Amino acid sequence: MLKIVMAVIGRDLKLAMRRQADIVSALFFFVIVVSLFPLGIGPEPDLLRKLAPGVLWVAALLATMLSLPRLFADDHRDGTLEQLALAPHPLGLVVTGKVIAHWLVSGLPLALIAPVLGIQFDLSADALLVLTGAILLGTPALSGIGAIGAALTLGLRGGGVLLSLLVLPLYIPVLIFGAGAVDATVTGLGGEGHLSLLAAITFASVGFAPWASAAALKIALE
Amino acid sequence: MKDRFNLYRFASPATFYPLAGALIPYFFAVAVVFGLAGLYLGMLVAPTDFQQGEGYRIIFIHVPASWMSMFIYLVMAGWAAIGLAFNTRLSGMMAQALAPTGALMAFLSLWTGALWGKPMWGAWWVWDARLTSELILLFLYIGYMALTAAIDDARRADKAGGLLLLVGVVNVPIIYFSVKWWNTLHQGSSVNLTKSSMAETMLWGMLLMAMCFWMYSIAVALMRARTIMLERERHTDWVKAVLTGGEK
Numbered sequence: 001m002l003k004i005v006m007a008v009i010g011r012d013l014k015l016a017m018r019r020q021a022d023i024v025s026a027l028f029f030f031v032i033v034v035s036l037f038p039l040g041i042g043p044e045p046d047l048l049r050k051l052a053p054g055v056l057w058v059a060a061l062l063a064t065m066l067s068l069p070r071l072f073a074d075d076h077r078d079g080t081l082e083q084l085a086l087a088p089h090p091l092g093l094v095v096t097g098k099v100i101a102h103w104l105v106s107g108l109p110l111a112l113i114a115p116v117l118g119i120q121f122d123l124s125a126d127a128l129l130v131l132t133g134a135i136l137l138g139t140p141a142l143s144g145i146g147a148i149g150a151a152l153t154l155g156l157r158g159g160g161v162l163l164s165l166l167v168l169p170l171y172i173p174v175l176i177f178g179a180g181a182v183d184a185t186v187t188g189l190g191g192e193g194h195l196s197l198l199a200a201i202t203f204a205s206v207g208f209a210p211w212a213s214a215a216a217l218k219i220a221l222e
Numbered sequence: 223m224k225d226r227f228n229l230y231r232f233a234s235p236a237t238f239y240p241l242a243g244a245l246i247p248y249f250f251a252v253a254v255v256f257g258l259a260g261l262y263l264g265m266l267v268a269p270t271d272f273q274q275g276e277g278y279r280i281i282f283i284h285v286p287a288s289w290m291s292m293f294i295y296l297v298m299a300g301w302a303a304i305g306l307a308f309n310t311r312l313s314g315m316m317a318q319a320l321a322p323t324g325a326l327m328a329f330l331s332l333w334t335g336a337l338w339g340k341p342m343w344g345a346w347w348v349w350d351a352r353l354t355s356e357l358i359l360l361f362l363y364i365g366y367m368a369l370t371a372a373i374d375d376a377r378r379a380d381k382a383g384g385l386l387l388l389v390g391v392v393n394v395p396i397i398y399f400s401v402k403w404w405n406t407l408h409q410g411s412s413v414n415l416t417k418s419s420m421a422e423t424m425l426w427g428m429l430l431m432a433m434c435f436w437m438y439s440i441a442v443a444l445m446r447a448r449t450i451m452l453e454r455e456r457h458t459d460w461v462k463a464v465l466t467g468g469e470k
Contacts, residue, residue, distance in 0.1 A: 156372045169361035219381040
């Protein structure tokens with residue numbers, strides 16, 4: 001079981017490494033969107049500190065969404081996906097591998113660069129730490145839930161816009177608790193409660209979402 | 223088998239279509255009766271609220287609409303589950319027929335809430351847990367309709383939409399319990415199975431309005447389902463017979 005998941009992760013990572021431009025562009029999208037906010041709302045440090053958690057999280061959501069269509073589209077186009085669906089392993093495990101690989105190339109870089117962007121917003125060291133932790137903890141849920149949307153919109157016209165319409169409402173709990181954790185740290189309340197809820201959402205969605213996505217893929221491949 | 227009454231007979235669009243057509247006027251009639259009675263009780267008989275004055279009367283629309291918005295989503299998810307499990311044709315049509323009414327109810331609930339909120343809370347919109355989750359529900363309805371509209375193949379649209387409904391159903395208990403879980407601005411529920419903190423006439427007015435909304439939703443959903451059936455089954459003989467014969 002683990003072997004299939006590892007094999008899929010290895011394959012997807014290798015494919016991602018062959019096209020590094022895709023990863024880098026999503027990352028730069030994140031950086032640019034976050035950097036636009038101080039320009040748009042003015043440079044007062046107090047205001048920026050207050051806005052930082054929300055801005056960073058919303059940008060992370062959008063950046064994740066940007067890379068979602070690629071999750072299945074390339075494999076669908078060249079027929080790999082059908083082969084994977086025909087293979088004797090449960091498709092859910094394959095999707096789990098793809099979700100983990102997606103997180104490694106999209107979520108993890110976001111978490112690594114988030115503290116640098118947090119400095120732009122004059123966040124304290126504590127808040128930066130919680131921010132990084134929250135994004136690390138929350139982005140797997142984004143990849144998992146996003147996989148359902150990506151599978152449902154596979155091969156549809158206008159799939160990208162539709163994907164955002166389907167996935168963003170489902171992302172809202174992650175946004176609320178992720179930004180809430182940083183906010184609670186900034187105001188000195190402690191973000192542990194938010195972080196544990198975030199962890200619960202992540203475990204639930206990484207556990208269940210691949211199976212829902214697998215069902216959606218089977219519908220799309222019919 | 224003997225000529226026994228069999229509910230499964232109506233799982234086929236060809237038999238369900240005339241049944242739905244025969245039922246629609248009754249549901250409309252009952253909705254009008256309940257609606258008139260509810261409006262009479264709510265607008266004329268129910269006493270003025272000691273805290274909120276006359277403005278509270280918007281609950282006779284607001285509460286039934288909110289209930290229906292959540293309930294319709296649950297019903298759609300139920301149809302989706304049946305459709306995915308038993309691969310029935312009718313369930314997908316019913317889910318699609320219900321969606322616009324559900325979206326309308328969610329919108330009505332938000333809109334009447336805003337109208338009520340301005341004089342009572344001093345703001346059209348507050349980012350409170352219940353309002354936000356109801357807004358998400360509206361987004362879920364819109365997402366479902368957009369997804370099913372984007373897929374040309376009706377069977378795939380039903381299945382993909384059904385899966386989305388089942389995933390989104392997590393939100394309904396969150397809305398329902400949001401008032402209890404987060405102590406935010408929106409007041410807690412005043413109605414309860416065992417006791418109610420409202421005047422008797424207010425409660426009855428609200429329940430009658432809820433019944434009216436319920437019957438109206440069924441009638442409209444059946445009408446929409448009939449249209450969807452005609453559209454999807456246009457290649458079949460029974461649709462040709464219906465359209466040329468002019469029968470119900």
